[in-house]
Amino acid sequence: MLIRNFYKSNYTLTGCCRRLKLKFVDKTVIIRGACRRCGRCCRKLCLDINGRWVSSANRFRKLVRDNPDYGRFHITGRNPFGCLEFVCDRLQPDGSCGDHDHRPDICRKYPERELYFTGGVLPPWCGYYFEEVPDFEKLIRTAGSDR
Numbered sequence: 001m002l003i004r005n006f007y008k009s010n011y012t013l014t015g016c017c018r019r020l021k022l023k024f025v026d027k028t029v030i031i032r033g034a035c036r037r038c039g040r041c042c043r044k045l046c047l048d049i050n051g052r053w054v055s056s057a058n059r060f061r062k063l064v065r066d067n068p069d070y071g072r073f074h075i076t077g078r079n080p081f082g083c084l085e086f087v088c089d090r091l092q093p094d095g096s097c098g099d100h101d102h103r104p105d106i107c108r109k110y111p112e113r114e115l116y117f118t119g120g121v122l123p124p125w126c127g128y129y130f131e132e133v134p135d136f137e138k139l140i141r142t143a144g145s146d147r
Contacts, residue, residue, distance in 0.1 A: 012119030019117050028135040029116045036127040039095025041110060042088040047073065053083040060084060069104040 022028060047054045047070065049063050057075065064071045073086040088107075090098040097103055111122055116130050 014119035015117040018119075022132060022135075026135050026138055027132045028137075029113055029130050029132055031111055031113065031128055032131050033126075033128040036125070037095055038125065039091050039097075040123070040125060042091045042095075042097070042107075044076070044079075044085050044087070045073070045106075046079065046083045047086060047106065053081075055082050055084060057084075067104070069102075070106075072099070072104075 018029075047060070047063060049059060049066075052059075054060050054063060055078075060070075060073075060075065072089050074089060075084050076087045077085045079085050088097075090103070092098045097107070111126075111128050113130075115122070122128050122130065
């Protein structure tokens with residue numbers, strides 16, 4: 001399973017090292033904290049299609065064609081890694097979402113654990129953070145096999 005995950009297209013060297021380290025020390029990563037509802041994450045976000053970052057307007061058009069909900073995002077620039085950055089047009093001046101009940105999955109799931117393994121970090125102003133903790137599922141499986 002580790003090898004299969006290693007080859008995911010968005011994994012970076014940093015992300016792969018993180019995964020290997022966690023495997024070696026029998027830990028996993030979890031997300032703690034809560035949203036501060038500031039809207040900053042809706043102003044500079046990156047999107048992916050099938051595990052690959054959107055890095056061209058053509059790929060973005062394909063994403064919107066296949067998933068019309070993504071039409072709410074508009075290209076604002078490019079990050080240092082070559083991925084397009086987007087802003088959501090439903091973002092209100094106070095940082096809240098103007099369409100919270102109908103937001104797409106990317107918004108509902110933010111932040112995902114996979115961000116950690118793509119080498120990503122959560123910005124310091126974000127109310128969420130990653131924490132490495134013991135992998136209790138693995139400990140339970142190991143304890144059960146000792147009997």
